[in-house]
Amino acid sequence: MTQAFTKVTAIRGMNDALPGVGARWESLEEYVRAWMRAYGYRNMRTPILEHTRLFTRGIGEVTDIVEKEMYSFTDALNGESLTMRPEFTAGMVRATIEHNLIYDRPQRVYAMGPVFRHERPQRGRYRQFHQIDVEALGLAGPDIDAEMIVMVARLWSSLGIQDVKLELNSLGQTQERAAHRAALVQHLEAHKDVLDEDGLRRMYTNPLRVLDTKNPAMQAMADAAPKLFDFLGDESRAHFEGVCARLQDAGIAYRINPRMVRGLDYYNLTVFEWVTDKLGAQATICGGGRYDGLIELVGGKPAPAVGFAIGMERLLDLWGQYQPETSQSECEVYFVHQGESAQRRAAVLAEALRDAGISTIVHAGAGSFKAQFKRADTSGAAIAVILGDDELAAGVASVKMLRAQGTNAPTEQQQVSLDNLVAFLKEKVK
Incomplete structure (x- = not known):
């Protein structure tokens, strides 16, 4: 077992x-x-x-x-x-x-x-x-x-x-700290009764650190200690x-x-x-x-x-x-596709978009348009590009603005020539 x-x-x-x-x-x-x-x-x-x-x-x-x-x-x-x-x-x-x-x-x-x-x-x-x-x-x-x-x-x-x-x-400097150290050790020796275990341990090895104590019982002693500034x-x-x-x-x-x-x-x-x-x-x-x-x-x-x-x-x-945290999108453009030919063409177009400095995700695997659009929306992408058999046959892609890009940005779906897609999206993703 x-x-x-x-x-x-x-x-x-x-x-x-x-x-x-x-x-x-x-x-x-x-x-x-x-x-x-x-x-x-x-x-x-x-x-x-x-x-x-x-x-x-x-x-x-x-x-x-x-x-x-x-x-x-x-x-x-x-x-x-x-x-x-x-x-x-x-x-x-x-x-x-x-x-x-x-x-x-x-x-x-x-x-x-x-x-x-x-x-x-x-x-x-x-x-x-x-x-x-x-x-x-x-x-x-x-x-x-x-x-x-x-x-x-x-x-x-x-x-x-x-x-x-x-x-x-x-x-x-070193010699000034040495003079202060001698005075500080003398002060600490005179107040051994209020030093905690850490203070006693550091009294001779690192007396300056004793003054940095957070122990309330040692605060008055630390306040009265010789001040380095005076040396x-x-x-x-x-x-x-x-x-x-x-x-x-x-x-x-x-x-x-x-x-x-x-x-x-x-x-x-x-x-x-x-x-x-x-x-x-x-x-x-x-x-x-x-x-x-x-x-x-x-x-x-x-x-x-x-x-x-x-x-x-x-x-x-x-x-x-x-500054409260704001969500960061995974990409600017998300490709939604149907069919193997459309997926392969989307992969090629996505590389051209990345060459143009546009971050792009191509939906991995298959899935219904509804499921793919849901994933596109959760990615934070501003634009979805849709490719299917009909679009490939016509030499176009359907472009849907998921989030407004400027005051005059259209929110409806529109068709764009595949040859002009990169230039079109460069104008929209600014």
């Missing part, structure tokens, strides 16, 4: 995008590509799999991502530890170094695609999710930091998204003031958040987040900042860099709250 096969479902936190939702993804991706072109950014594609040491070195060994969220495994071929990328920046920096991209000129690059983190799935936080990642490599000034923030504001505007607020901070030198302050001045020039409101540290070790100077109250607990829709030390850290010559990432699922969720 054959054992019944258990139905296979998607892994929890790794979601399917069905055709209707897929159309929304395509629309967003089209927006993003046009937006990137407007600022001179070019597409970069890096592998999903990288050496684990790239992320432990680049992101930081005591970050949440490296400690508990990475999908890592040992390659059976050579015993190397590999990891499915948990973020884009480290891999894009690796590619930049490997292919010597920034030593002739700076690079403005972006990527879109899946990233992977092993965490508890919830709204806006999945095990496989997608990011828009934008990097400016080889540029050091506050002008490019501000430009990145301004360009994100443009995306919100073009998508009709409101109620997104900008938070800003500076993490200074910044003149150059770091001037850089931050330069960013703020340019944001004011652009009319972009912001709030300085001295407790913002971001979740990755590689940041310095400017860090920023765009946050919203429209996505439940997942308030951050975009985050980024400057990471001048990362290129050298993972084996390149010292070079400045700045970037940001946007979670695409969160963005789609937010966008949908302002």
Whole structure:
């Protein structure tokens, strides 16, 4: 007796995008590509799999991502530890170094695609999710930091998204953070009694992240902690003031958040987040900042860099709250036919229409005219083209407008010469 096969479902936190939702993804991706072109950014594609040491070195060994969220495994071929990328920046920096991209000129690059983190799935936080990642490599000034923030504001505007607020901070430079770190550790040691397990664990390895706690019992301690901003030198302050001045020039409101540290070790100077109250607990829709030390850290010559990432699922969720989804048609023209000769002729005509840039479906198989018209209507096509023995004998096709194409578009059925069909439909599908 054959054992019944258990139905296979998607892994929890790794979601399917069905055709209707897929159309929304395509629309967003089209927006993003046009937006990137407007600022001179070019597409970069890096592998999903990288050496684990790239992320432990680049992101930081005591970050949440490296400690508990990475999908890592040992390659059976050579015993190397590999990891499915948990973020884009480290891999894009690796590619930049490997292919010597920034030593002739700076690079403005972006990527879109899946990233992977092993965490508890919830709204806006999945095990496989997608990011828009934008990097400016080889540029050091506050002008490019501000430009990145301004360009994100443009995306919100073009998508009709409101109620997104900008938070800003500076993490200074290495020596400034070291002085602040010593003061912060001293403060944490004096308040051990209020630290939770996570705070105690991070007190010496990553004390800045202790301040990013969501634990209500630790808020007063975090508010009273030494502020990194008070340890910044003149150059770091001037850089931050330069960013703020340019944001004011652009009319972009912001709030300085001295407790913002971001979740990755590689940041310095400017860090920023765009946050919203429209996505439940997942308030951050975009985050980024400057990471001048990362290129050298993972084996390149010292070079400045700045970037940001946007979670695409969160963005789609937010966008949908302002711009309701609209159905997308499967094609512009749908061929309805009767008989083998008509079907074969429809297939040839459909290729000519596709050559002319008109998306076309030829009804597959047989079926009554009624059934075929029903399928044509559900496809969302604007026009049905009808071919049968009578039409072929007369050298014509019957054309029916299923949806109005302009104010003077006829809705009745009309006959069009087969020789003139492509030109006729090109005029109707505009």
